[in-house]
Structures are given as structure tokens and as C-alpha cells.
Amino acid sequence: MTEQASLVEYGSRRWIVTLTAIVCALLEIVDTTIVNVALNDMKGNLGVTLSEIGWVVTAYAIGNVIVVPMTSWLSQQFGRRNYYAASVVIFTICSFLCGNATTMWEMILFRFLQGIGGGALLVTSQTIITEVWPPEKRGIAQAIYGLGVIIGPTLGPPLGGYIVENYSWPYIFYINIPIGIIAAALTLQFIRSPKYAEKKKASEVDWLGIIFLILAVGSLQYVLEHGQQDDWFNDRTILVLTVVSAITAYFFIWRELTCKNPIVELRVLKNQTLAVGTALSFILGFGLYGSTFVIPIYLQNSLGWNAQQAGMIMIPAALMTAFMMPIIGQLLQRGVRPQLIAATGMFLFFIYSLWGYKILTPNTGEDAFFWMLMLRGLALSMLFIPITTLSLSGLKGQQIGQGAAFTGMMRQLGGSFGIALITTFMSRQTAAHRNDLLTNITPDNPLLVQKLNGLQQNFMAHGLSPEQAKASALKLIDLSITGQSTVLTYMDVFLYIGILFLVCVPFILLIRTGKSKVDMSEAMH
Structure with missing residues (x-):
């Protein structure tokens, strides 16, 4: 001291x-x-x-x-x-x-x-x-x-x-x-x-621990990123790196549990509240970085916004978070259980995700996003400090520092995995939705025939020959199908992230902690 x-x-x-x-x-x-x-x-x-x-x-x-x-x-x-x-x-x-x-x-x-x-x-x-x-x-x-x-x-x-x-x-x-x-x-x-x-x-x-950590995380990340485009385990590289990741992860855990001077102190995870808090930190990183990754891409690819517009729309949510964080800190200081605040934040993030699922279309207006993103800012403000406090509530002394390092690492890891899984999921799901929509493209579909004839007539009115007009109409319909399948995929991403957060709510409420407060200054040592 x-x-x-x-x-x-x-x-x-x-x-x-x-x-x-x-x-x-x-x-x-x-x-x-x-x-x-x-x-x-x-x-x-x-x-x-x-x-x-x-x-x-x-x-x-x-x-x-x-x-x-x-x-x-x-x-x-x-x-x-x-x-x-x-x-x-x-x-x-x-x-x-x-x-x-x-x-x-x-x-x-x-x-x-x-x-x-x-x-x-x-x-x-x-x-x-x-x-x-x-x-x-x-x-x-x-x-x-x-x-x-x-x-x-x-x-x-x-x-x-x-x-x-x-x-x-x-x-x-x-x-x-x-x-x-x-x-x-x-x-x-x-x-x-x-x-x-x-x-x-x-x-x-602990050189072996360092090597095992790098190989386990790096190999797994490559598999997550490239598995979809390389046809997963039919690709030799993906198969080899999956095995490498599994084996090195096993040896990393073994090494850290038996080494005298481990590079990562895994034994502290025997504490139940820290183990649960570490998992929650992973999910927080998944939602925080995953949603921040997918929103700008949707706004630019599907709605045609420029980069500045896609970025500026996030500012009100950031201001909401900045405004609420001190209030959340005061609530914790006054004895409000972190479980209640974190569970509420998780539920609000679910509502935000469900809201996004409902409003996403190929031409959603800018006004539709404001309150949805404000809710996201509110939800995030209720997650960081309560989850950190909850994670460390059962630890003392040097263990608090080790636990704080774990929650920080898992939050980053959650973001890394979240982005990798979302990009892989989007590649697969967009193709699946496109195939589903193509089943409606048949000559006996009256709506398609009506749409196709209307587009063809419109192109012919602008000077194209009947053949050129028909080809242009088919191309436009194909682009429309691609756009719809992409939006359906973004909707799926929002829905599944929301469900992930909703599932966490009862588990957070069931966590039991001691009455002693955590001295967060100890978390640094």
C-alpha cells in the first residue's frame, strides 16, 4: 500500500x-x-x-x-x-x-x-x-x-x-x-x-504458455474467419488448424495450471462468480463489438449511406452512455445489486436487438434508428461496471487483479470472435436466403409476371428493344433479390444476438455474491 x-x-x-x-x-x-x-x-x-x-x-x-x-x-x-x-x-x-x-x-x-x-x-x-x-x-x-x-x-x-x-x-x-x-x-x-x-x-x-496461447487463439480465429469460404473441414488447412487450436488450447490450460510462474493465472477461475462474470464479459464484447461492426455495413451496403452518415448516427448513443455511466456508478455505491442492473442491461440490449430486427428493410429511413440506438447506449451503460463488479465480488487481494485481467481479456476475445462469427454467418445466411427467394422466380408466378412485364414496358418506353428491356428487367429483379436476402441476413444477426443476451438474464439473477464491496483499486494489482 x-x-x-x-x-x-x-x-x-x-x-x-x-x-x-x-x-x-x-x-x-x-x-x-x-x-x-x-x-x-x-x-x-x-x-x-x-x-x-x-x-x-x-x-x-x-x-x-x-x-x-x-x-x-x-x-x-x-x-x-x-x-x-x-x-x-x-x-x-x-x-x-x-x-x-x-x-x-x-x-x-x-x-x-x-x-x-x-x-x-x-x-x-x-x-x-x-x-x-x-x-x-x-x-x-x-x-x-x-x-x-x-x-x-x-x-x-x-x-x-x-x-x-x-x-x-x-x-x-x-x-x-x-x-x-x-x-x-x-x-x-x-x-x-x-x-x-x-x-x-x-x-x-512461461515461454510454452505464450506459444500455446498464440497458437490456440490464432488458429481458432483463422478457422472462424475462413471456414465458410473454404468449405470448412473439406479444406485441409481448416482441418489442420482446427486440430492445432484444440490441442494447443488443451496444453495451454494444462501448462497454466501446473506452471510455477504461469503467464495467465487460470486457477483463479475456480471462483464461481468470476467464472460466470468472465462468460458475461465475453458476451458483452460479442454484443458491443459485433453490433458496432454490423450496423455501419448495413447502412452503407443496403441503404446506400456514405461513411460519414453511417458513423455520425452512432453519436447520440455514445452520449447516452456517457450520461448514464456516472448514474449507474452511484446506484452501485448506494447498494443496488449489480445483478439487477446487469440483468436489466441485458434485457434492454435484447429489446434493442429485437427493435433492429423489426425495422430493417432495404429502404429504412434515418429517423427509425435514433431511439433504437439510444436504447443501445442505455443498455451498454448498465453492463460494463456491474459485470466487472459482479465478476470480482468473490475475490480478495491479488486475486482481484488476476480476475480483472481475465474479464478484460475475455471482453476483447468476445469482440474478436463475434466479428468473425458474424461475417461467417452472414456469408452463409445470405446465400441461404437468396436460394429461398429464388424458389419464387417461376413462370407461373402471377406477381413475378406482372412485375417483369411492368419493368419491361418501362425500359421499352425509354428506348430499349424488347430483348434488351427483358434482360434489364431480369437483372433488376436479381439485384432486388440480392438486396432482400442481405437485409434478411442482417435481421437474423440482430435477432440471434438479442436472443443470446436474453438467455443471460436469468443466469445473472441467480448469481449469489457476498455482502462485501469490491475495492476496485485492488483490481490493478
């Missing part, structure tokens, strides 16, 4: 350190979703499919997920300030490289490395913000961090939309460069490192 107290800052220095950490955390979080509204432009420039361009998002998330559980150890090995500054530099350099990428493989590599740098920013920023504030004001520190985690993914699309519409997609990466340079300079000047225990020798490092 003495060492922790010695890191408290006062006056302007505290605010400079806090601002630096917030900026770094937001850089990392915003970059998770800022590319979503630029995917169409990037897809065209790089000459790839929708499923392939999803790797721009997931490669970054994989880098995050791999490095988050290792951050504590890396900070101890190199000193927190040095490791934090190095992470900012790696993130900034890779931002420049992403903007200059000319092939999909270059983009995947640089986004992965950017995610490696960014993962440290997310976790370490929480630690720094907490430690520079005195214990009696750490509730403010947690509110600041919580706002960034929830609002960051929502701010990505509007910022990305503005940049893509007014400049070009590489600038969504270039914007990080001046901010990163300033953040690195401020880090080296103002952020201090705590005194750590003796560094681990190379022979004591």
Missing part, C-alpha cells in the same frame, strides 16, 4: 498523467472500430471480399487478446513506463505502416502488430489512472476508465466516417501518428514506474 500511495500525483501533474492515459486508452479502443465504416473503401482498394476484409478488424483484436494477459509480466520485466512508452511507439509506427499497406497480407501483419502495442495501452492505462488518484477518489478514476471502454468503440465509426468521407481511408491510421508522438513524450516525462519484485530470469518465463 505504501508503494501504491507513493505513485499518487497532485495538481496539474495528476491531470497530465490521467489525460495521457485516457488518450492512449482511447487510441487503442477507437482503433478497434474506426475501420468499420472504411471497410468498403478498403475492400475495393485491396481487392478482397467482405469476409477477408474482416481480418483488418480481427487481426487487431487477436494482437490485443494475446498481449493483454502478458502485460503484467512485461511491465515487471521492462518497467511500466518503458513498456508503456514502447507500446505507444509500436502502435504509432504500425499506424503509419497500415496506412501505407498495399496488400491484404501487409495490412493483416501491421494490424496484428498494432494490436500487440495497443493491448498494453488498454490494460496499463487503467492501472496508471487508478494509481495516480488517492484511494478516496478512485471511484472517479474507475468512472473515467469505464467511460473510455464503452464509448471508445462507439466513437470509432463517426470519426472513421468523417475521415473517409473528407479524406481517404489511410488517414484513419495516420491520425494516430501525431497523437502517438505526443503521448510517448508525455509518458517518458510524467509517468512513473512502481518498484517491482526481482525480474524473472529467461529460464523462469
